[in-house]
Amino acid sequence: MTSSPLVTIIIPCYNVEKYVAFCIDSIINQDYENWECVIINDGSTDNTLEILKSFESISPKIRLFNQKNAGLSATRNRGIDLAEGKFLFFLDSDDILDKSAIRTFVSSFENNDIITGITVSSKINKEAISKISQLYSPKEGEIFFVNNHFDVLIRTMESALTPVAQNRLYKREFIEKNNLRFKEGILHEDELWFFETMLLARNVKFIDKETYFYRTDNSDSITKNISDKNLNSYLDILETILEKYYINNTDNLTKAVAARYLQYLKKLVIDFAIREKNRLSDVSRIKLEETLKKTHTKSDNFSLLTHKNETYYKALNKLSLFPFQTIEKHFFRNPINSIRKQYKLLIINFFLIIE
The missing domain is CATH 3.90.550.10 (Spore Coat Polysaccharide Biosynthesis Protein SpsA; Chain A)
Structure with missing residues (x-):
């Protein structure tokens, strides 16, 4: 300029x-x-x-x-x-x-x-x-x-x-x-x-x-002072994106992007909850389970990400329907760059059963 x-x-x-x-x-x-x-x-x-x-x-x-x-x-x-x-x-x-x-x-x-x-x-x-x-x-x-x-x-x-x-x-x-x-x-x-x-x-x-x-x-800094409010704020953000940009969204592409971004944020939230679990209350953990289930999204026909990432976020979407103990046991961060992670992905996609 x-x-x-x-x-x-x-x-x-x-x-x-x-x-x-x-x-x-x-x-x-x-x-x-x-x-x-x-x-x-x-x-x-x-x-x-x-x-x-x-x-x-x-x-x-x-x-x-x-x-x-x-x-x-x-x-x-x-x-x-x-x-x-x-x-x-x-x-x-x-x-x-x-x-x-x-x-x-x-x-x-x-x-x-x-x-x-x-x-x-x-x-x-x-x-x-x-x-x-x-x-x-x-x-x-x-x-x-x-x-x-x-x-x-x-x-x-x-x-x-x-x-x-x-x-x-x-x-x-x-x-x-x-x-x-x-x-x-x-x-x-x-x-x-x-x-x-x-x-x-x-x-x-x-x-x-x-x-x-x-x-x-x-x-x-808030990154140095962790409490339930940190987790509850993340959960509020998940629900806001679900309600404003996914539910009742008539533009299918925007809805697909919002769905994948929800899974992307879930990855961050779950990783945070596991890492800081000793500083979080049982009440916040229960709310985490409820919100992860509430923000579950349906599959669609878009392929917006690489095949590995589409597979990963689909698995994470399914994993979020389980209790926190199960999530903690099977969760891993992408990329899928090892046999161990491939094995975990296989377990989530084909062997975990929602009761």
């Missing part, structure tokens, strides 16, 4: 006094000038608000709002409503941007609904950024998806693209046209947001540039 459209960077903040200055500094130091930063203090009880006020006084581009605690989804939604830019960008308050991130996104724009950069897991301190690893992105590096046949979601089910909201430049017109908002009151809201945005978007672009540094050393 030759023009310099306004980009709204949305940052929800809750008790991030240790990290938020690094985050905002990375915005102020951007080599792209036409940005605004909508910062929402979500009822912090530490010194976060005082730090944010000090930054607000530095730059008129920073718009600070304060509210009672409402959660990440509600706060991001308020940020969308307050945004004035042509593009939206979500930034977590403990992460930082590469100095050229926004310029890289804007200069890569080709009438895309969504553009995604490379996210790098990192340890961040005053002296340096210590890179650990890149989150999953397309193997081709830079790639453009017309996405008429839900190519991004299919690629995700085939090779696990990271389902996050941040580090993506969204055309605001696309967000508003489709009335897209984060589901409130749950954790792991990015899983649902990713599905809905990539289901509806056309012209999705991935760029081969490191633009975002994700902090791994935040002890307050």
Whole structure:
């Protein structure tokens, strides 16, 4: 692009006094000038608000709002409503941007609904950024998806693209046209947001540039504090996709994609429940069994994935009808790349009997 459209960077903040200055500094130091930063203090009880006020006084581009605690989804939604830019960008308050991130996104724009950069897991301190690893992105590096046949979601089910909201430049017109908002009151809201945005978007672009540094050393992150709410949120997402995009859906292709994505999420949910079972209650385990059965889908005539993955997700769909103890015994993550996994697949498909 030759023009310099306004980009709204949305940052929800809750008790991030240790990290938020690094985050905002990375915005102020951007080599792209036409940005605004909508910062929402979500009822912090530490010194976060005082730090944010000090930054607000530095730059008129920073718009600070304060509210009672409402959660990440509600706060991001308020940020969308307050945004004035042509593009939206979500930034977590403990992460930082590469100095050229926004310029890289804007200069890569080709009438895309969504553009995604490379996210790098990192340890961040005053002296340096210590890179650990890149989150999953397309193997081709830079790639453009017309996405008429839900190519991004299919690629995700085939090779696990990271389902996050941040580090993506969204055309605001696309967000508003489709009335897209984060589901409130749950954790792991990015899983649902990713599905809905990539289901509806056309012209999705991935760029081969490191633009975002994700902090791994935040002890307050939800990934470090597991409870029943984590599992219940995943189950809520499964039910939402079932009800909004599978049941009563008259478009057979969309319905088939939703069905397979349900199985893809089930893989993640079951793996989570097995891994964290000692931190989850019996009540949540019972709800898991009920939801897995409720979100069982019927077979169809589409072949959207590779044969191995179609076979795997079909087996997982069947396995989800059994009690958790049976699921735990037979579950495995794809790919099917060993004799042991082939044997387990055979057992699920031909020898497990639903009573």
